[in-house]
Amino acid sequence: MNAGGFNPNLKGLSQQEDLLLPGHRLCAGCSASIVVRQVLKAVRGPTIVVNATGCLEVATTIYPYTSWALPWIHSAFENVAATASGVVAAERAFERKKSEPKSDVIAFGGDGGTYDIGFQALSGALERYDDFLYVLYDNEAYMNTGIQRSGSTPKYAWTTTTPVGSVEAGKMEYKKPIDLIVAAHDIPYVATASPAYWRDLIVKARKGIEVDGPAFLHAISTCDRGWRHDTSDTIEIARLAVETCYFPLFEVENGEFKLTGRSRAIAKRPELKKPVSEFLKPQGRFSHILKNQSMLEEVQENVDRYWERIKKLCGE
Ligand SMILES: Cc1ncc(C[n+]2csc(CCOP(=O)(O)OP(=O)(O)O)c2C)c(N)n1
Numbered sequence: 130m131n132a133g134g135f136n137p138n139l140k141g142l143s144q145q146e147d148l149l150l151p152g153h154r155l156c157a158g159c160s161a162s163i164v165v166r167q168v169l170k171a172v173r174g175p176t177i178v179v180n181a182t183g184c185l186e187v188a189t190t191i192y193p194y195t196s197w198a199l200p201w202i203h204s205a206f207e208n209v210a211a212t213a214s215g216v217v218a219a220e221r222a223f224e225r226k227k228s229e230p231k232s233d234v235i236a237f238g239g240d241g242g243t244y245d246i247g248f249q250a251l252s253g254a255l256e257r258y259d260d261f262l263y264v265l266y267d268n269e270a271y272m273n274t275g276i277q278r279s280g281s282t283p284k285y286a287w288t289t290t291t292p293v294g295s296v297e298a299g300k301m302e303y304k305k306p307i308d309l310i311v312a313a314h315d316i317p318y319v320a321t322a323s324p325a326y327w328r329d330l331i332v333k334a335r336k337g338i339e340v341d342g343p344a345f346l347h348a349i350s351t352c353d354r355g356w357r358h359d360t361s362d363t364i365e366i367a368r369l370a371v372e373t374c375y376f377p378l379f380e381v382e383n384g385e386f387k388l389t390g391r392s393r394a395i396a397k398r399p400e401l402k403k404p405v406s407e408f409l410k411p412q413g414r415f416s417h418i419l420k421n422q423s424m425l426e427e428v429q430e431n432v433d434r435y436w437e438r439i440k441k442l443c444g445e
């Protein structure tokens with residue numbers, strides 16, 4: 130896997146300045162800041178960030194402070210992709226008038242702002258082929274407003290709007306396959322990533338920045354408040370999401386699907402695949418599943434079915 134000769138290594142990255150600064154108010158152990166810092170390690174020059182309302186925006190820009198060490202614009206919850214389109218258009222006009230090199234544009238949106246309320250703006254921007262990288266940090270619920278279910282929340286997960294009790298056992302619907310829906314827009318680059326596999330994530334972000342036209346990077350983003358896990362388990366859970374094939378790592382380049390990193394290794398050596406219970410166990414939002422064998426079997430079957438579907442698309 131390569132992105133125009135870009136080859137990040139730990140020494141180089143540690144010497145590179147962070148573009149999301151410490152002192153923000155995201156919870157200790159929140160994956161969102163880790164995902165953003167990794168994505169921003171991939172920038173190649175002047176870059177403008179557009180940020181939808183959500184935990185990331187709220188906790189990094191408490192007036193009069195900001196954690197962003199690069200130009201940043203806040204958009205409403207529902208229109209981050211449309212705002213990014215506007216910035217791209219303005220950059221193109223500046224480039225024509227002043228013959229200045231144009232800045233890259235990166236949009237960050239949560240799952241609520243992407244799967245649900247912002248989907249129309251996203252789909253329109255992809256159809257217009259606007260040239261920016263869209264990063265979905267997916268914590269699988271509307272966290273900023275108190276852990277409400279979204280189109281990304283997986284089946285049976287507890288949230289405050291899908292409580293676990295005698296009537297229902299968490300969310301009753303499935304997680305929307307957003308990557309396949311976005312890939313169906315025939316854009317040049319779509320990829321999934323996990324902050325536990327930093328190199329894979331950073332290289333994919335760089336590829337998304339470099340392609341001409343829209344790119345979409347979907348990062349699993351653990352949330353210790355909403356997922357009910359210890360703050361020290363963040364990276365381990367992000368790793369287990371991949372190792373159990375709950376969240377396979379793949380990319381779609383000009384319509385061609387390909388498994389990457391750990392997921393590719395698991396496809397070659399299926400004995401490496403861990404049971405989904407390993408991913409569920411450290412998370413309080415799934416504790417009721419672990420006490421119910423038939424529910425656990427159903428969750429495992431759903432993970433296996435999705436994994437087989439992705440493997441087939443990737444020609445494995
Ligand atoms: C039109 C509109 N409806 C509701 C809200 C309230 N609101 C702000 S952030 C948010 C949840 C965001 O969820 P998500 O995009 O998943 O980001 P997260 O907070 O989980 O990081 C909601 C419902 C809003 N700002 N605008």
Ligand code: SF4
Pocket residue numbers: 154155156158159160161184188268272273351352353354355
């Ligand atoms: S509620 Fe979740 S997503 Fe929001 S800052 Fe805390 S850990 Fe991060």
Ligand SMILES: [Mg+2]
Pocket residue numbers: 239240241267268269270271272
């Ligand atoms: Mg969310």
